[in-house]
Amino acid sequence: MWGLIHKLGSPKWFYQLSATLQPWCWGAAALLLLTGTLWGLVFAPADYQQGNSFRIIYVHVPAAFLAQSVFVFMAGAGLIHLVWKIKMADMAAAAMAPLGAAMTFVALFSGAVWGVPTWGTWWIWDARLTSMLILLFLYIGVIALRGAFARRDSGARAASVLAMVGVINIPIIKYSVDWWYTLHQPASFTLTSRPAMPVSMWLPLLIMVAGFYCFFIALTLMRTRSEILRREAHTQWVQTLVKESR
Known part of the structure; x- marks a missing residue:
């Protein structure tokens, strides 16, 4: 286990591994998102109360899930960077932040449209x-x-600390509908009970959630690879890689 963590902390090894994983993630994301979109928008039945307006759930819920998950990932990467000084963790956190912000905006905007x-x-x-x-x-x-x-190191430490402190907002988001009176509906999925929706409605939602996560992984790998090349431009292996690509 520690051997794998040590390898993942190597920019060169991560760059080579991500080159193998990235096409598979893009392919899985495309397949899942296409399947979930067609199923959710065309074949899933309309909601008996909300009609067809409920279909925005197939974008809103995956975006909201991903927005929260990415911040938790960032906080974990920040902890690894601060404690073990693994620079790959900071590179990954830097690559994830704009994606998480974009998903949060999509969740807020789609929620407003749904509202x-x-x-x-x-x-x-x-x-x-x-x-x-x-x-x-x-x-x-x-x-x-x-x-x-x-100094980039100072900015990385400050960003890591804010992510670690801000992660306390995630359980507030999750349990806000239980702790306070709120107009927002409860969670669509829970581990302790069956979904309230029929299979024909929640299965495409589950596919869309998986598709969003695959898309996130693929895009994070791509952005992290670019970050590696930018930060490791002075190293021999990157210079050799650039020469071979010309």
Whole structure:
């Protein structure tokens, strides 16, 4: 286990491994997203209360899941970077931050669009919506901190600390519908009970969630590879790689 972690901490080894994994992740993402989109938009039945407006769930829920997961990944990478000084962890965190921010924005925007036919308004200071908005501000703060320092190491440490502190917002987002009175509906999936939706509605949602995660992994690998080349440009193996690609 420690041997694998040590290898993953090597930019050269990670760059080579990601070259193998990336096409598979892109292929899986394309297949899952295409299947889930067609199933959810064309073949899934309309909701008996919300009609066809419920179909935005196939974008909103995966984006919300991913937005929260990415911040947890960033906090974990920040901890690894601060404690064990593994620079690959910081490279991965830097690559993930804009993706997480984008998914948070998609979740907020799609939720606002969904709120018009459901609640009659684009926005309400609901506990779930407000905590998700805070998450977007945290992502923006992490990204801004990386460019706010003259030294890259100082920016990386500040961003790692903010991610580790800000991760406390994730359980607030998750349990906000249980802790406070909120208009937001409860979780679509739980580990302790069966989904309230029929299989024809929740299965394409599950496929879309898997597709979003595969898309995230593929894009993170691609961005991390670019980050490796940028930071390791002075090393012999990168210089050799550039010469061979010409």
